Structure formats: structure tokens, C-alpha cells
Amino acid sequence: MNARRRSANRKGFPDNLYCKVDGYFWYRNPQSNKTKGLGRDRAEAFREARLANAALLEMGRSSLVDWVTGKPQVSFGEWLKQYEPLWIKRESPAQSTIRIGQIYLADFSRCDFAWMPVDKITAQQISTYLESLEGVRGAATMINMRSRLSDVFRTAETKGLIEAGKNPVSVTYSPEYNPTRDRMTLENFLLIREKAVPWLKNAMDLALVTGQRRDDIANMLFSDARDGFLYVAQRKGGGRTKLKIDTNVHLTAFAMSIDDVIKQCRDNILSKYMVHHVRHRGINKPGDPTSPQGISDAFRAARGFANVLPGEGKTPVTFHEIRSLAERLYKEQYGADFAQAIMGHKEAKTTAIYDDLRGTAYQEVSVK
Incomplete structure (x- = not known):
């Protein structure tokens, strides 16, 4: 040509x-x-x-060493296409996590350096890109995108596309994020609970004594409680975090144990779900599980009836904030290690709190 x-x-x-x-x-x-x-x-x-x-000439030229060693020259945009299936296969993330990740990857593919070889991208370029994200999308989204971008380059390291220890994201600035959502207090929890319908009370109580997320509460089965333990495969992360929680664990501030709340969930309605509908509502019939969104909607209504208002500059508390309240109460009662363990946090220490069975079985959480 x-x-x-x-x-x-x-x-x-x-x-x-x-x-x-x-x-x-x-x-x-x-x-x-x-x-x-x-x-x-x-x-x-x-x-x-x-x-x-x-x-441009320097960035586009393969060195003689690269040619001799057979080191591949892959552009960042090309690598993103290879990374996505590798990430999904490795982590088996939930569908919602996959959708968010795909949005981030599509954004990365449109950045100024998408055409460059992966190993030629500098920390300065990454920093400039991330700073632009913070200005447009806010600190919270920027932090999440930075984390995903870091994994993109970390995976490139494992494939030999960049030199080990040369992840350009690792040295970039990560902003502090100050959430504006109001914090749930035990007092507000009890006020909202007083206005809640019976099945929502069960959902709120389960969330408080177990420290689990809304989606896990909505899908909790009576059969998950057996032999003195509650078995939870957390849906976030595709079920990789598995907990075996002693149902005798008692939350003193709430004056109930996990076993107490499970028994409370049993009523005259035949259902395999702990949190279930008790009457016909739309297409739902008694015994059907309540959806995660249904829990949030009912909580919002109860919060309104209780007239629990957010502080100045804050947004109203949500059902998810019960998990944060549980962590603080358990930390106060049993210590930080136990609180982290019952949450399923990775940083929980493998001391007398729980037994780490190498991810192939359930991690026991009990007070020893």
C-alpha cells in the first residue's frame, strides 16, 4: 500500500x-x-x-531480547479480551459482579493507552486515567475500578506479559472514600423492627445475629441449620466463602442467640425458607421465599413508619447496614477476630475463632 x-x-x-x-x-x-x-x-x-x-516508534518496536525469548507483544486492548474469561473462570463471580466487571473492562478498552503493549504502560498513564475517573464518577467507583485494573495487570504478570513486580497500578494513589449513608444504631434497629411485618422481623433478626448479607438471608433454609451449626455459603463471590456458625452464639445486646432466631422463624406456614411469605401477595403464596428486593422494600416502608430519619448530609439507613451493626456489636462482645470471622472477612485470623479447612469445606465460627 x-x-x-x-x-x-x-x-x-x-x-x-x-x-x-x-x-x-x-x-x-x-x-x-x-x-x-x-x-x-x-x-x-x-x-x-x-x-x-x-x-511511538519506541513503544511499537519489539526488542531483540523479546524476539529471541518469544515474549508476546500484546496490546492492552487485546489483553482485556483475554483477561475477562480468565477472571470469570478463576473467581466464578456472581452475575451482578460479572456485569459490573464487564462495564469496567469496556471503559478500560476506551482509554488513551488501550492500543499500547501491556508492558509499555506506565504508572503515570494509569494515575492520569484514574484521576480522571475520580473527577467524573466519584471516589467510590474510582476505588472499585482501580482494584479491577490492578487485577488486570496482576493477571498479565502471571502470563509473562509484564515483568513480575512491575504492576503499574500498585504505586498509584487510592482515594479515601467517606460514605454518606447513615450508620445503623441498635436503637434505630429496634424502632424499625417494631414497625416491621413478622417476616421482616425475622429477616432483620437473622441479619443481626448472623451478620450475613441480605441475599444470604433471603435464601437461608431451615435445612441449613443442623447439628448445632448454621451453614452459609455466601452468595457474594460465588459461594467460595463457606461458614459453619455455632447456633449457640448469643448476641448479648439483642438478648437472642442464632438458635433463638431460627426457632422464631418457624410458624404455622409450611416452608423450607426461614424468611417466607405468610399470606398471598401478588403471584406469591404462603411459604414462598421473600426476594432480596422485597426485603429492602419492606425495610424501607418500616423505616418510614418508624420515622427514622438520616442525619444531616446522610442518606437513610438500609437493610445492609444491619450487617455493619452486627459486626460492631460482636466486636464489642467477643473481639475483632470473632467479628471478622462471622462476617466471612478474609482478614480474620485463624486462631481459636475458627478452623480454616483450606476452602474445601466450611470454616467453623464459634466462641471457644
Whole structure:
């Protein structure tokens, strides 16, 4: 293919440098097709364009060592396509996690350095990209995207695409995130609980004494409680975190044990679910499980009836905040290690709190 003929008015111009009729110079990145203005200083524009072209040439050239060793040259955009199935196979994430991850990966594929070889991307480029995310999407989303981006490069390390220990994300700034949601107090919990329908009371009580998430509460079966233990395979993370919680664990501040709450969930309705409908409602009939969204909706209604209002600058408490309350109460009663263990947190220490069975079985959580 013949190179495009250079117009007479661009004679002597560096490649990829252009000038508007008003004398304003601009540069086009041939890899990303993005443009950048360079002002009207001809000498400075020429210098900048030549430096940029040299950098492009250097980034696009495979070294002799890479050729001899057979090291692959893969662009960041190409690597993202390879990374996605590897990540899903390795972690077996929940569908909601997959959807969010795919949104993040699609965003990464549109960044300025998507065309570059993975091993040529610098921490400065990553930092600039992440700072732009914080400005547009906020600190919370930026933190999540930074975490995913870090795993993208960490996986590239395992495949030999970048040198071990050279993850460009690891040295970048991660902002502090100050959530605006109001904190659940035991007092507010009891006020909302007083206005809750019976099945919501059961859901709230289970969440408080077990410390588990809304989705796990909604899917908890009576058969999960056996031989003095409650077995929970946390749905977040695809069930990889498995807990075997002693049902004799007693939350003093609430004056109930896990076994007490499980017994409370049993009523005259035949159901295999601990939290279930007790009357016909729409397409649901007595005994059917309540959905996670149904729990949230009922909690919101009870919160309104209880007139529990958020503090200034805060958003109202949600059902999920019961988990945070449980962690604080158990930490106060039994210590941080126990609180982390019953939550299923990875940082929980393998002391007398629970027995780590290498992820193939359930981790026992009890007071010893």
C-alpha cells in the first residue's frame, strides 16, 4: 500500500502533525486517533511532534531480547479480551459482579493507552486515567475500578506479559472514600423492627445475629441449620466463602442467640425458607421465599413508619447496614477476630475463632 501523499503545505512537517488555516497546530495519535492541540508556535509544535513520534516508534518496536525469548507483544486492548474469561473462570463471580466487571473492562478498552503493549504502560498513564475517573464518577467507583485494573495487570504478570513486580497500578494513589449513608444504631434497629411485618422481623433478626448479607438471608433454609451449626455459603463471590456458625452464639445486646432466631422463624406456614411469605401477595403464596428486593422494600416502608430519619448530609439507613451493626456489636462482645470471622472477612485470623479447612469445606465460627 502506498503512503498517502503529503500535501505541499505540509512539506517538512513531522508525521502526524497538522496545522489549521489560522496557524494552530495539532497532533493526531495514529494508534488511538485522538488529537491534541499544540498552539501556534511552529518550532515548539515541531519539537513536540518529533518527540511524540519517537515515543511511538519506541513503544511499537519489539526488542531483540523479546524476539529471541518469544515474549508476546500484546496490546492492552487485546489483553482485556483475554483477561475477562480468565477472571470469570478463576473467581466464578456472581452475575451482578460479572456485569459490573464487564462495564469496567469496556471503559478500560476506551482509554488513551488501550492500543499500547501491556508492558509499555506506565504508572503515570494509569494515575492520569484514574484521576480522571475520580473527577467524573466519584471516589467510590474510582476505588472499585482501580482494584479491577490492578487485577488486570496482576493477571498479565502471571502470563509473562509484564515483568513480575512491575504492576503499574500498585504505586498509584487510592482515594479515601467517606460514605454518606447513615450508620445503623441498635436503637434505630429496634424502632424499625417494631414497625416491621413478622417476616421482616425475622429477616432483620437473622441479619443481626448472623451478620450475613441480605441475599444470604433471603435464601437461608431451615435445612441449613443442623447439628448445632448454621451453614452459609455466601452468595457474594460465588459461594467460595463457606461458614459453619455455632447456633449457640448469643448476641448479648439483642438478648437472642442464632438458635433463638431460627426457632422464631418457624410458624404455622409450611416452608423450607426461614424468611417466607405468610399470606398471598401478588403471584406469591404462603411459604414462598421473600426476594432480596422485597426485603429492602419492606425495610424501607418500616423505616418510614418508624420515622427514622438520616442525619444531616446522610442518606437513610438500609437493610445492609444491619450487617455493619452486627459486626460492631460482636466486636464489642467477643473481639475483632470473632467479628471478622462471622462476617466471612478474609482478614480474620485463624486462631481459636475458627478452623480454616483450606476452602474445601466450611470454616467453623464459634466462641471457644
